[in-house]
Amino acid sequence: MAEPSVPWQLDFTARTLDGTPLAGASLYGKPAVLWFWAPQQPEAGQQAALLQAAAARNSDIAFVGIARTRPRPVTEFDGQHQMAFTQIVDPDAAIAMRFGITTRPAYVFITAHGQITTAKKPLSQHDLRTHLERLAND
Secondary structure, eight states, X not given: OOOOOOOGGGOOEEEBTTSOEEEGGGGXXXXXXXXXXXXXXXXXXXXXXXXXXXXXXXXXXXXXXXXXXXXXXXXXXXXXXXOOSEEEXXXXXXXXXXXXXXXXXXXXXXXXXXXXXXXXXXXXXXXXXXXXHHHHTO
């Protein structure tokens, strides 16, 4: 039986805010949440707080923020909101396009087996919890 392959959407490389390389393929094999966002969005602070709390409660899930901007606005936002999960920038939306993301905020949920679902809207705490429970039960 052939081993499952990494979904093509995860075939990207980016740098975190501190310059560390992040290969999208490294997210394969464990549950992951990708948050596509922009610092200037009115709901960014509220969504960041929800994700921060969720990341603290779910250490077995990888959380990655992917901002469509340059590093400086994300660093400034991070200074105000103290996000403790990985942040990368996607100024030309190349990563977002891999997942069919054209609006922000949006979320991509990836199971350990590589199944991908998206939510293209701000999430309530209840909605986020429901998605995280599905990831945990996969």
